Amino acid sequence: MKGIVTLLTDFGTSDPYVAAVKGVLLSINPALDLVDITHEIKPQNIQAAGFVLASAFNYFPDGTLHLAVIDPGVGGKRRGLAAATQRHLFVGPDNGLFDRAFTLAPPRLVVSLENPDYQLPEPSDTFHGRDIFAPAAAHLTLGLPIEKLGPPISYQMRFAGRLVLGDQDELQGEIIHVDHFGNLISNIEVPLRQSKDELQYLQVLLAGEPVFTGPDIYEQAPPSRPFALIGSSGHLEVAVRDGSAYEVTGHGVGAPVVIRRQE
Amino acid sequence: MKGIVTLLTDFGTSDPYVAAVKGVLLSINPALDLVDITHEIKPQNIQAAGFVLASAFNYFPDGTLHLAVIDPGVGGKRRGLAAATQRHLFVGPDNGLFDRAFTLAPPRLVVSLENPDYQLPEPSDTFHGRDIFAPAAAHLTLGLPIEKLGPPISYQMRFAGRLVLGDQDELQGEIIHVDHFGNLISNIEVPLRQSKDELQYLQVLLAGEPVFTGPDIYEQAPPSRPFALIGSSGHLEVAVRDGSAYEVTGHGVGAPVVIRRQE
Amino acid sequence: MKGIVTLLTDFGTSDPYVAAVKGVLLSINPALDLVDITHEIKPQNIQAAGFVLASAFNYFPDGTLHLAVIDPGVGGKRRGLAAATQRHLFVGPDNGLFDRAFTLAPPRLVVSLENPDYQLPEPSDTFHGRDIFAPAAAHLTLGLPIEKLGPPISYQMRFAGRLVLGDQDELQGEIIHVDHFGNLISNIEVPLRQSKDELQYLQVLLAGEPVFTGPDIYEQAPPSRPFALIGSSGHLEVAVRDGSAYEVTGHGVGAPVVIRRQE
Numbered sequence: 157m158k159g160i161v162t163l164l165t166d167f168g169t170s171d172p173y174v175a176a177v178k179g180v181l182l183s184i185n186p187a188l189d190l191v192d193i194t195h196e197i198k199p200q201n202i203q204a205a206g207f208v209l210a211s212a213f214n215y216f217p218d219g220t221l222h223l224a225v226i227d228p229g230v231g232g233k234r235r236g237l238a239a240a241t242q243r244h245l246f247v248g249p250d251n252g253l254f255d256r257a258f259t260l261a262p263p264r265l266v267v268s269l270e271n272p273d274y275q276l277p278e279p280s281d282t283f284h285g286r287d288i289f290a291p292a293a294a295h296l297t298l299g300l301p302i303e304k305l306g307p308p309i310s311y312q313m314r315f316a317g318r319l320v321l322g323d324q325d326e327l328q329g330e331i332i333h334v335d336h337f338g339n340l341i342s343n344i345e346v347p348l349r350q351s352k353d354e355l356q357y358l359q360v361l362l363a364g365e366p367v368f369t370g371p372d373i374y375e376q377a378p379p380s381r382p383f384a385l386i387g388s389s390g391h392l393e394v395a396v397r398d399g400s401a402y403e404v405t406g407h408g409v410g411a412p413v414v415i416r417r418q419e
Numbered sequence: 420m421k422g423i424v425t426l427l428t429d430f431g432t433s434d435p436y437v438a439a440v441k442g443v444l445l446s447i448n449p450a451l452d453l454v455d456i457t458h459e460i461k462p463q464n465i466q467a468a469g470f471v472l473a474s475a476f477n478y479f480p481d482g483t484l485h486l487a488v489i490d491p492g493v494g495g496k497r498r499g500l501a502a503a504t505q506r507h508l509f510v511g512p513d514n515g516l517f518d519r520a521f522t523l524a525p526p527r528l529v530v531s532l533e534n535p536d537y538q539l540p541e542p543s544d545t546f547h548g549r550d551i552f553a554p555a556a557a558h559l560t561l562g563l564p565i566e567k568l569g570p571p572i573s574y575q576m577r578f579a580g581r582l583v584l585g586d587q588d589e590l591q592g593e594i595i596h597v598d599h600f601g602n603l604i605s606n607i608e609v610p611l612r613q614s615k616d617e618l619q620y621l622q623v624l625l626a627g628e629p630v631f632t633g634p635d636i637y638e639q640a641p642p643s644r645p646f647a648l649i650g651s652s653g654h655l656e657v658a659v660r661d662g663s664a665y666e667v668t669g670h671g672v673g674a675p676v677v678i679r680r681q682e
Numbered sequence: 683m684k685g686i687v688t689l690l691t692d693f694g695t696s697d698p699y700v701a702a703v704k705g706v707l708l709s710i711n712p713a714l715d716l717v718d719i720t721h722e723i724k725p726q727n728i729q730a731a732g733f734v735l736a737s738a739f740n741y742f743p744d745g746t747l748h749l750a751v752i753d754p755g756v757g758g759k760r761r762g763l764a765a766a767t768q769r770h771l772f773v774g775p776d777n778g779l780f781d782r783a784f785t786l787a788p789p790r791l792v793v794s795l796e797n798p799d800y801q802l803p804e805p806s807d808t809f810h811g812r813d814i815f816a817p818a819a820a821h822l823t824l825g826l827p828i829e830k831l832g833p834p835i836s837y838q839m840r841f842a843g844r845l846v847l848g849d850q851d852e853l854q855g856e857i858i859h860v861d862h863f864g865n866l867i868s869n870i871e872v873p874l875r876q877s878k879d880e881l882q883y884l885q886v887l888l889a890g891e892p893v894f895t896g897p898d899i900y901e902q903a904p905p906s907r908p909f910a911l912i913g914s915s916g917h918l919e920v921a922v923r924d925g926s927a928y929e930v931t932g933h934g935v936g937a938p939v940v941i942r943r944q945e
Contacts, residue, residue, distance in 0.1 A: 168599030179478025215705025336694030431862030442741025
């Protein structure tokens with residue numbers, strides 16, 4: 157039965173772990189199309205994983221299942237969950253990983269993965285991705301009603317909500333992700349309508365230092381100088397044209413960011 | 420014709436090599452589903468590749484073909500092989516890469532890849548993965564009888580067999596793989612039934628130093644202190660909760676490991 | 683509608699960018715098979731990307747679409763293009779990325795991507811891969827005539843043409859790629875017929891220093907000593923048996939290479 161499953165983990169790509177998860181998925185539903193979001197989340201960095209998932213999941217077609225495993229509490233008391241939103245399904249540990257995605261797409265039902273009929277026999281205490289999450293995900297893609305996996309639970313957000321620039325005079329956030337190009341991505345979202353015309357009327361501070369604002373596109377930015385832009389995920393970013401803002405500024409995850417309307 | 424082919428190489432993922440192999444596979448059988456196990460085996464490390472393959476292959480459905488190319492002897496005297504086990508097919512160089520997998524799943528037939536009808540025209544001397552192994556694999560997924568690829572051969576194991584903890588008082592092994600999380604994975608297998616209750620009654624030495632035993636799961640382990648556990652592949656591992664045993668202990672591949680029944 | 687799309691970018695694999703592109707492709711055509719060529723081109727290295735694409739694309743079956751996005755000029759004046767060659771389709775920025783591929787497979791039609799009907803609504807200025815190239819590619823795989831995407835344009839080569847060893851006494855080139863194994867790959871192509879017998883009669887200089895010639899295969903090369911061979915892409919390479927020519931010689935991209943008929 158056709159279906160798309162995305163995978164997001166901190167397993168890296170040099171070990172047998174990702175392949176074992178894919179093997180379990182395909183053993184239960186050989187017709188699945190598997191799409192890697194990434195396996196290079198820094199080990200056990202739940203917040204970074206939540207950001208990456210929230211930036212990617214919504215581009216996938218209706219019915220896609222997102223399997224995400226960043227799981228420092230594996231084998232302990234944290235629950236596993238499956239959730240259904242209006243368009244998608246989600247499976248993984250209940251540790252805050254899905255907070256950002258569920259803020260954008262609230263789940264209509266969340267269940268705790270407790271039914272051993274949809275787990276591998278004798279699941280290990282160290283690899284629920286393979287033994288519990290993958291079988292649950294694969295059975296859902298075969299049409300299993302989500303209620304069969306376990307009792308409904310109420311999803312509790314672990315992390316702070318979204319920071320969206322509205323009518324405030326000032327908003328304070330921080331860098332939450334440094335991407336492959338060295339762009340510093342903040343947790344401050346700026347609605348697209350504002351970015352094009354208004355960003356030049358805003359002041360942006362990175363770790364207390366003003367950052368150049370104005371250019372919409374890389375080509376218009378001065379070389380080697382950090383500038384603020386609204387990135388493709390709608391977040392306020394600091395970038396350097398033909399270079400790495402991470403290297404040029406020396407700032408990374410956790411650096412404070414302020415956006416302020418100019419006098 | 421539908422079919423799953425897994426790929427395991429030391430090609431890395433920044434060159435055109437993996438894509439060329441996939442292009443050849445899909446040119447012969449466009450309906451294949453291709454699943455990467457990993458392409459990040461350290462160049463020419465046959466033993467590490469054998470461990471990763473053996474930890475992953477068995478999770479794939481019946482009929483899956485495993486194409487593995489770690490091939491320091493390419494173009495020389497080593498043979499290429501195709502093999503059929505009860506559930507799977509295997510294609511790659513005959514250099515010991517399949518020892519561990521074939522210990523778990525003995526082949527019922529192994530042939531030497533000698534039939535030029537199932538190779539690219541004028542195969543290069545440096546890239547049998549693309550020119551010989553990929554075409555052989557793709558033709559097998561189309562239903563070609565394995566005997567057509569070349570004469571049967573007797574598979575010779577190159578590496579030592581498995582080390583499984585049975586009734587011995589002591590077993591000596593070594594670290595064979597350091598995973599993405601810094602876990603040190605040994606070649607000593609401990610049957611699952613024993614691990615849960617009995618591991619605390621065993622003494623584990625890493626490079627001569629005793630390692631803490633007892634916790635089944637990461638959450639119960641003391642922070643920053645190496646502890647022994649039975650990993651998800653059934654092998655004795657040394658791990659550090661929320662950290663890297665590789666960094667904390669300074670030991671890696673080749674470090675001696677002893678497991679001993681306590682007095 | 684079935685179809686194969688390859689992806690080649692400099693996005694890396696740790697961010698949501700590749701997944702967003704794949705999500706857009708699959709939202710428009712859920713039956714696509716997606717094959718990564720690589721996402722590890724050094725940021726904005728158009729020439730390296732062109733080499734990797736040219737070494738891989740031709741192994742894919744008829745009808746394959748190659749989506750390539752190395753795009754330092756995103757949002758600026760560079761055009762986006764779609765092109766049809768005899769066997770394949772290509773989509774990406776018009777910045778020279780396709781020069782090498784189009785030298786091997788000349789396009790019969792190239793169009794400028796200008797029709798907003800086949801773009802995401804309100805495309806960003808920083809991520810045309812997701813907002814313009816992916817939708818164009820996906821619609822082509824559904825059978826959209828390429829002319830619908832925009833007006834025809836004349837493809838202009840940006841980089842120098844191929845360097846193929848013919849009857850010259852000497853040919854001067856340079857290293858254009860260092861692969862995962864540390865092999866130094868030059869832009870000098872040597873037709874396969876010549877390589878086997880004739881390479882030993884040629885002198886090869888790397889950065890002015892003579893390089894050993896003679897062995898066809900790694901096993902015949904002396905250990906630790908750089909030697910010249912014709913690689914699997916038909917290019918003159920410098921390699922070291924069981925080692926890295928990059929580390930042994932200290933030379934990399936840009937190092938001059940001379941091939942010369944011996945007296």
